[in-house]
Amino acid sequence: MARLEYHSDDSEVAARIRERRGGKLTPLDRMLLHSPAIADGWNSLLGAIRARASLADDVRELAILRVAALNGADYEWNAHEPVARRAGMTLEQTEVLREHAENAGGVLNPGQRAALAYTDAMTRCIEVPDEIFLELRSHFDDQQIVELTATIGTYNLVSRFLVALHVGRSDQGAEADTIDEDGAVA
Incomplete structure (x- = not known):
């Protein structure tokens, strides 16, 4: 089980994360949303690495x-x-x-x-x-x-x-299997 409760959020930050992920929040996102500023920066950085970099x-x-x-x-x-x-x-x-x-x-x-x-x-x-x-x-x-x-x-x-933080550990059941539309964590 995760060491902290997963956070549920309908903020603008959560909306930006959902937009990048095709409408869903992962357990990682829900943990990060305990700190909206960190979650927002994380989303921006990972969006650049995953979708805007030239690396093969x-x-x-x-x-x-x-x-x-x-x-x-x-x-x-x-x-x-x-x-x-x-x-x-x-x-x-x-x-x-x-x-x-x-x-x-x-x-x-x-x-x-x-x-x-x-x-x-x-x-x-x-x-x-x-x-x-x-x-x-x-x-x-x-x-x-x-x-x-x-x-x-x-x-x-x-x-x-x-x-x-034990995010997405296998002992968490179905919650651990929630990933984004292309199968990635971040």
């Missing part, structure tokens, strides 16, 4: 899934795995992100492997070694690197928020 969808979802796996955010994983599949990732590719990233060489293309290494470094160590950044730079331009970095950082925020 498969690379964005690779980073999101890997962050979810590293941080034990099952709700985030379950919401984004179908999005990653629609973005062209195979079941084998998503499985390697969850359990066997060291075996990604034969499953992911070179750009995806560079994004995976960057995601791991940012999430596990924070400081990214030069060799990982140089490999990333050989596959992505400056805008894509900024967008990937923002995606990784933002989804670390999302996953840590979900895990700390």
